[in-house]
Amino acid sequence: GQQVMQIPQYQHVQEGEDFTTYCNSSTTLSNIQWYKQRPGGHPVFLIQLVKSGEVKKQKRLTFQFGEAKKNSSLHITATQTTDVGTYFCKRGIMRFGAGTRLTVKP
Amino acid sequence: EAQVTQNPRYLITVTGKKLTVTCSQNMNHEYMSWYRQDPGLGLRQIYYSMNVEVTDKGDVPEGYKVSRKEKRNFPLILESPSPNQTSLYFCASSRGGGEGYEQYFGPGTRLTVT
Numbered sequence: 001g002q003q004v005m006q007i008p009q010y011q012h013v014q015e016g017e018d019f020t021t022y023c024n025s026s027t028t029l030s031n032i033q034w035y036k037q038r039p040g041g042h043p044v045f046l047i048q049l050v051k052s053g054e055v056k057k058q059k060r061l062t063f064q065f066g067e068a069k070k071n072s073s074l075h076i077t078a079t080q081t082t083d084v085g086t087y088f089c090k091r092g093i094m095r096f097g098a099g100t101r102l103t104v105k106p
Numbered sequence: 107e108a109q110v111t112q113n114p115r116y117l118i119t120v121t122g123k124k125l126t127v128t129c130s131q132n133m134n135h136e137y138m139s140w141y142r143q144d145p146g147l148g149l150r151q152i153y154y155s156m157n158v159e160v161t162d163k164g165d166v167p168e169g170y171k172v173s174r175k176e177k178r179n180f181p182l183i184l185e186s187p188s189p190n191q192t193s194l195y196f197c198a199s200s201r202g203g204g205e206g207y208e209q210y211f212g213p214g215t216r217l218t219v220t
Binding site: 041093097 | 139141146147148149150151154164165196198203204205206208209210211212213214
């Protein structure tokens with residue numbers, strides 16, 4: 001099945017710096033979902049994007065869906081230690097990206 | 107409280123000893139699935155169920171069995187576990203089986219097979 005490529009695999013930032021993870025597909029996506037997994041926890045749904053060019057915000061988190069609906073990004077402004085975890089994108093019913101693991105240095 | 111529960115949370119077993127990991131949801135969800143999570147590989151689907159008595163293979167079904175006799179329960183069975191099945195397992199459920207449904211995950215079961 002069609003996978004989604006997620007980059008980077010790891011990101012280490014200083015608290016207060018911004019962070020972005022990208023999710024790319026070779027085929028058009030009908031929608032994309034984002035999940036967050038805290039260390040030792042389970043994935044938790046963050047948001048779903050459906051429309052071409054869609055931008056959604058949740059406090060310091062900004063989610064974008066590309067115009068061609070083949071890529072998506074999650075941007076965190078001014079990271080905090082509470083943002084630590086792995087962020088996954090998901091296409092279709094079951095196709096998760098490999099995730100981007102974010103660590104934040106206080 | 108709406109939730110997905112899994113038991114046990116941790117399990118260490120030996121090669122060949124049959125085991126079952128239980129999964130239950132209290133949200134009346136139709137769709138349930140099992141994933142395994144391994145470093146660098148993300149979440150890979152093992153089996154899924156669209157409804158009672160309807161199950162199908164995911165990406166990595168070898169060595170696993172499932173059943174869906176009741177809507178709320180979806181146990182994962184390893185008939186003869188092997189060391190390559192050492193992993194972190196998650197059960198998940200959603201209201202429907204289409205692409206647009208949010209998935210709710212259980213807390214995970216960490217399995218070690220020696």
